[in-house]
Amino acid sequence: MSDLLALKGRTAFVTGAGQGVGRRIALHFAEHGAGAVVINDYRLDRAEAVAAEIEAAGAKALAIAGDVSDLESVNDAVAQSLQMFGSIDILVNNAGNAGPNPTDEMTRPFWEQTPTEWHGYLGTNLYGPLNVCHAVAPAMIEHGYGRIVNMISDAARFGEPGRETYAAGKAGTAGFTRSLAASLGRFGITANCVSLAATRTPRTEKGMENEAAVKKMMSRYIIRRPGEVDDAANMVLMLASDASSWVTGQTIPVNGGYSFAL
Structure with a gap:
């Protein structure tokens, strides 16, 4: 039996x-048969470190520094990738949070902010x-194949105080993804969202050290543990593979039951 999760x-x-x-x-992609993975991050040192891990796992890799909110930077990164590998078959828009230049003003109540403080969250998310x-869609259309996965957040689906602009960016991406799926389906391209709740990452690790706070937070979850990066990556792998060939335009929560989807 063929492996539906193999990325071929x-x-x-x-x-x-x-x-x-x-x-x-x-x-995950490298471990499941991807031929090449482009690693984008606004810090080149981080991208290069992950690229080395990808190559150790047996796939080709390209590390590219760039800010996704800058279209010129994105166009350059995609052009480099296509020149090196010939195609981009799978796109995961994972970059999030407030971008490369967060400020303390972004944490103020929404009604005390100015539009300048909104730009980091909306620009990235x-x-x-x-x-x-x-930048990527024309190459996928020409190739007649594509898998697009956009990472959003249950802050957008459920609503959380103090996260208005972040939630707006993520909710906007969910709506964009549905329309994109409707436009691109005839070209053999799917587009879906994965919606995450509290997940243990380097950014959240410090807060996760407070056991009492974590226990209180997890009381709102059906599965009472924080998400792990593997939980997210497993779902993304499925949506990037042939296992999801009849799934498009969907938002799939990976959230331990923090919120439900119809």
Whole structure:
């Protein structure tokens, strides 16, 4: 029996892949037969470290530094990738949070912020996926194949205080993904979202050290543990593989039961 999760030498492009969930996704792809993985991160040293891990796992790798909110930077990264590998078959828009230049002002109540403080979250979480999909879609259309996975958050699906602009960016990406799926399906391209809740990453690890706080937070979850990067990467692998060939336009929660989907 063939392995439906095998990626058959395909080329993947993963944004925000220098650490955490993005890194694990990239490694999952290499471990399941991807031919090449492009590692995008705004810090080149992180991207290069993950690229070395990808190559050790037996796949080709390209580390590219760049800010996904900058369309020119994205276009350059995609052009480099296509020049080196010939195609981009799988795209994962994983880059998130407030981008490379967060400020203390971004943590103020929404009604005390100015639009300048919104730009980091909206630039990374909404314009980032728009920019990368805009750059990659023509190559996927020409190739007649593609898997697009956009990472969003249950902050957008459920609503959380103090995360208004972050939630807006993620919710916008979910709507964008549904429309994109409807437009690209005839070209053999699927587009889906994976929605995460509290997941243990280098960014959240410090907060996870407070056992009492974690226990209180997990009381809202059906499965009472934080998510791990493998939980996210497993779902993304499925959506990137032939196992999901009849799944498109969907938002799939990977959240321990924090919220439910109809």
